Amino acid sequence: MQLNSLKELENWPYILKVNLTLSISFLILTLLFIALVLVLRIVKNRREAYRIKFDVKLIDFYNHFLFDEDFEKASQLGDFKFRHLKTSFDHKLAIKQTLIFDENLKGESSEAIKELFYGLGLYAFLLKDLKKKAWFKQVRALYAFSKLGISVPQELVAPLIKSKKVELRQQAMLYFLNTSKENPLGFLDDLDQELTLWQQVFIENSLKNFDLEVPDFARWFNHEKSSVVVFCIKMVVSFNQFQNIPLLIEALDHTEAAVRAQAINSLKIMEVPDALQLMSANFPFETPANKRAILYAIERIGTAKDLRTLVGCISKEEENLQIDYYKIASSFEDEIPVQKLIDLDTITEDWEEYKDYSLRLLQGA
Amino acid sequence: MSIGIQEIIQLFSILFLVYGLIIISGYIFSAFFSIIEIRDYKRKNNFQDEVALLQSANLPSISVLAPAYNEEANVVENIRSLLTLNYPSFEIVIINDGSKDGSLQKMIDTFQLEPEELVHYHHIPTKKVRGIYKSKIKAYRNLRVIDKENGGKADALNTGINCCNHDLICCIDVDCILERNALLKLIRPFLNDTRRVIASGGIIRVANNCVIEDGRILEVRLPGTFIARAQILEYFRAFLMGRMAWSRVDGLLLISGAFGMFDKKTVIEAGGYDHTTVGEDMELLVRMRRIMREQNIPYTVGFVPDPLCWTEVPENKQILMRQRNRWARGTIETLMKHKKMLFNPKYGVLGLLSTPYWMFFEWLAPIFEFIGILFFIILILFGKVNLTVFSIFFLVIYSFSVLFSITAIYFEEYSFQQYKKPKYMFQLMRTALLEPLLYHPIVMWAAVKGNIDLLRGKKSWGQMTRTGLGNSATKK
Numbered sequence: 001m002q003l004n005s006l007k008e009l010e011n012w013p014y015i016l017k018v019n020l021t022l023s024i025s026f027l028i029l030t031l032l033f034i035a036l037v038l039v040l041r042i043v044k045n046r047r048e049a050y051r052i053k054f055d056v057k058l059i060d061f062y063n064h065f066l067f068d069e070d071f072e073k074a075s076q077l078g079d080f081k082f083r084h085l086k087t088s089f090d091h092k093l094a095i096k097q098t099l100i101f102d103e104n105l106k107g108e109s110s111e112a113i114k115e116l117f118y119g120l121g122l123y124a125f126l127l128k129d130l131k132k133k134a135w136f137k138q139v140r141a142l143y144a145f146s147k148l149g150i151s152v153p154q155e156l157v158a159p160l161i162k163s164k165k166v167e168l169r170q171q172a173m174l175y176f177l178n179t180s181k182e183n184p185l186g187f188l189d190d191l192d193q194e195l196t197l198w199q200q201v202f203i204e205n206s207l208k209n210f211d212l213e214v215p216d217f218a219r220w221f222n223h224e225k226s227s228v229v230v231f232c233i234k235m236v237v238s239f240n241q242f243q244n245i246p247l248l249i250e251a252l253d254h255t256e257a258a259v260r261a262q263a264i265n266s267l268k269i270m271e272v273p274d275a276l277q278l279m280s281a282n283f284p285f286e287t288p289a290n291k292r293a294i295l296y297a298i299e300r301i302g303t304a305k306d307l308r309t310l311v312g313c314i315s316k317e318e319e320n321l322q323i324d325y326y327k328i329a330s331s332f333e334d335e336i337p338v339q340k341l342i343d344l345d346t347i348t349e350d351w352e353e354y355k356d357y358s359l360r361l362l363q364g365a
Numbered sequence: 366m367s368i369g370i371q372e373i374i375q376l377f378s379i380l381f382l383v384y385g386l387i388i389i390s391g392y393i394f395s396a397f398f399s400i401i402e403i404r405d406y407k408r409k410n411n412f413q414d415e416v417a418l419l420q421s422a423n424l425p426s427i428s429v430l431a432p433a434y435n436e437e438a439n440v441v442e443n444i445r446s447l448l449t450l451n452y453p454s455f456e457i458v459i460i461n462d463g464s465k466d467g468s469l470q471k472m473i474d475t476f477q478l479e480p481e482e483l484v485h486y487h488h489i490p491t492k493k494v495r496g497i498y499k500s501k502i503k504a505y506r507n508l509r510v511i512d513k514e515n516g517g518k519a520d521a522l523n524t525g526i527n528c529c530n531h532d533l534i535c536c537i538d539v540d541c542i543l544e545r546n547a548l549l550k551l552i553r554p555f556l557n558d559t560r561r562v563i564a565s566g567g568i569i570r571v572a573n574n575c576v577i578e579d580g581r582i583l584e585v586r587l588p589g590t591f592i593a594r595a596q597i598l599e600y601f602r603a604f605l606m607g608r609m610a611w612s613r614v615d616g617l618l619l620i621s622g623a624f625g626m627f628d629k630k631t632v633i634e635a636g637g638y639d640h641t642t643v644g645e646d647m648e649l650l651v652r653m654r655r656i657m658r659e660q661n662i663p664y665t666v667g668f669v670p671d672p673l674c675w676t677e678v679p680e681n682k683q684i685l686m687r688q689r690n691r692w693a694r695g696t697i698e699t700l701m702k703h704k705k706m707l708f709n710p711k712y713g714v715l716g717l718l719s720t721p722y723w724m725f726f727e728w729l730a731p732i733f734e735f736i737g738i739l740f741f742i743i744l745i746l747f748g749k750v751n752l753t754v755f756s757i758f759f760l761v762i763y764s765f766s767v768l769f770s771i772t773a774i775y776f777e778e779y780s781f782q783q784y785k786k787p788k789y790m791f792q793l794m795r796t797a798l799l800e801p802l803l804y805h806p807i808v809m810w811a812a813v814k815g816n817i818d819l820l821r822g823k824k825s826w827g828q829m830t831r832t833g834l835g836n837s838a839t840k841k
Contacts, residue, residue, distance in 0.1 A: 015378050015379065015382055016753075016754060016757055018382065019382070019757045019758060019760075019761045020757050020760075020761075022389075022761050022764075022765075023757065023760040023761040023764050026761070026764035026765050026767075026768045027764050027768075029768050030764065030767050030768045030771050033768065033771045033772050033774075033775050034771055034794065036775055037771070037774055037775050037778050037790065037794075040775070040778045040779060041778060041782075041787065041790065044778075044782065136408040136409075136411070139408075139411075139412060140411065140412065143412040166557060166558075167409055171412070193559070194559045196556060196557050196558065196559055197423075197424075197425070197555070197556040197557075198553065198556035198557040200423065201417060201418055201421045201423060201424065201556070202414075202417055204421060204423065205414075205417035205420060205421065208420075227559075234423055238422070238423075319486075319487060320486050320488070323484060323485070323486055323487075326484055327482075327484055330482060330484075
């Protein structure tokens with residue numbers, strides 16, 4: 001195996017040949033990646049420098065367009081579009097700037113911004129994106145349309161509400177909400193997938209900024225997706241729809257535990273003591289989490305007596321509930337003297353004795 | 366004899382080549398999946414408005430659990446930093462794990478803590494809780510301090526789980542620096558999935574030499590020492606390439622103990638952190654995933670690639686070796702405890718990909734390497750080393766190591782570009798050239814030593830001295 005010169009390469013064992021080939025490939029790839037790192041750094045820096053310059057131009061132009069009365073809007077708009085909006089990156093920067101201006105300005109200026117948006121060809125640019133298959137381009141287009149409240153042909157957006165891509169579904173929902181004139185949550189009727197918490201937060205946020213009348217959330221209390229029902233029960237609280245309290249009480253008997261949990265929580269926040277009777281009646285049949293929620297609802301809107309009526313429904317094995325009971329009983333101070341009876345380290349062992357004592361007190365009360 | 370050695374050399378060479386090819390293929394796949402995941406993450410997060418999240422009253426509340434043991438020097442500053450996190454509803458739970466220094470008294474004095482009712486759940490058995498404290502000051506009303514008997518990090522976290530109020534827990538190292546929006550970002554996987562999300566983890570970054578003020582990173586700098594810079598490359602590879610790829614195929618087995626969010630209910634169902642292992646963070650996630658899989662509950666584990674948590678890495682060889690020794694023992698202990706999952710199709714990606722990867726790449730790789738070195742020494746002793754053969758074998762390993770690190774630097778440039786100055790980029794490339802020669806042998810030996818220590822029954826964490834990440838803005 002004496003290998004003294006490259007001429008003998010052909011006689012090398014295959015393992016050496018394979019290794020040598022791999023080494024050379026790795027070295028070439030290393031050089032390629034070093035070059036890529038350098039190019040990426042240069043490209044990013046250049047783009048950033050270009051962005052800063054272009055933003056200055058855009059801001060200057062937008063300011064003149066919006067606030068300079070002597071500005072020849074029609075001709076300047078065409079001129080700016082022709083001279084500056086050449087690449088996709090230019091369009092993206094212009095869209096971003098338009099959204100920033102729109103967020104900061106209201107009233108007449110907002111209408112002028114829309115004029116800019118159409119005049120600079122940004123509408124056409126985004127509409128083209130919306131028609132493409134790439135989900136992230138569709139999301140970007142919907143985001144801009146939704147923020148600016150600009151409507152696009154319904155048939156382009158309607159199918160997206162059922163998209164498999166969660167981001168696309170969300171933007172489609174927000175688009176319908178922000179461009180709606182009378183029924184901002186109409187899209188919920190067509191929803192065939194559960195609402196994520198993330199979507200719920202953004203829908204709620206958009207509703208808070210909604211200029212027209214907020215819909216009656218009770219309309220979706222019978223929706224087939226439980227997350228939609230949960231969301232609407234939450235919104236009843238957020239938008240103080242007290243007229244829906246009887247329906248919230250009905251929801252305490254819902255088949256889904258998550259819906260019942262939200263109903264308990266909403267009724268607690270809205271401080272509806274009338275709901276306690278049904279909550280207490282349901283207590284023995286509830287899930288551990290909902291039992292806990294009922295105890296804390298009693299802490300907020302009930303009395304020591306309400307709490308004591310449940311003591312018999314807490315079994316010896318339910319140690320966590322016993323602790324919750326103890327914590328809440330402590331907040332009723334002297335009315336429920338648990339401290340004297342319960343050793344916190346062995347709470348379960350003392351529970352039956354405490355339960356008897358408490359029930360005797362209740363009968364005597 | 367001569368023929369025998371020749372055949373052994375041949376056999377070892379083939380084994381080496383096959384193993385090398387498996388490793389290389391694994392890394393190439395991981396790089397491929399990572400770049401797709403990073404690209405998708407960037408696209409998904411182009412249009413997310415955090416203001417809406419911050420204004421929402423309907424976000425789940427979070428309990429941030431931070432165990433502290435003998436942290437007197439920095440604990441107050443660290444808590445102050447945690448209290449300024451941006452999130453609508455959270456509590457900070459500091460678990461004083463029987464510190465022998467004045468940590469507890471310092472917290473009591475600074476935050477005007479007073480004892481509160483010693484009532485808490487007993488979901489997971491732990492050492493005795495000596496006291497629970499809450500601040501009299503309104504500004505610190507979301508701070509709770511739990512004083513308990515010393516039981517180690519896992520026990521402290523379990524105590525925190527028993528005593529905290531909320532359904533999502535975020536377990537952190539108290540000396541880590543979190544970005545202000547860290548909780549808002551780490552909770553995203555929990556909010557944005559219709560399946561049950563049991564945990565989410567983030568990328569850990571190296572804070573050594575960064576400019577820090579009031580518990581915030583003001584300027585990201587490259588560490589001055591080679592050993593810390595080499596760890597930056599390691600973290601790039603582990604997080605930007607490794608975990609991103611595993612996240613893509615939903616095969617994550619580890620969420621760093623320094624920063625991870627968990628669904629408390631699932632943690633409790635799994636039995637909490639295991640205090641008998643030194644790799645409690647990995648073991649918990651593996652156990653949680655295993656239970657979900659065995660119960661056939663659809664679930665997922667999220668991963669957020671944003672730089673959210675900054676930590677101090679060891680700059681001293683001995684401390685680094687202790688850390689890596691412990692990591693090796695933790696990995697083996699976890700794999701041994703859950704050996705049922707290995708190559709078991711019942712566990713899907715976890716059984717067929719994740720656990721075998723951890724076994725071959727994380728556990729056995731250093732051992733094979735070490736055997737390779739021993740084999741090389743034997744060849745020298747027998748005078749069987751051919752310089753050309755050696756050079757080519759060495760070159761292939763070296764060139765691949767450098768390639769992998771350079772690819773990781775490219776991923777960093779493509780994704781977050783935290784090291785803004787061009788000189789940092791060149792320093793990192795230089796480190797990538799030297800790392801396989803000067804740094805890798807140290808961590809390899811530490812891992813081998815971890816195997817030996819485990820066989821000898823060593824269970825301790827080993828002393829981990831840190832210099833601290835206090836204010837450094839004035840040191841500019």
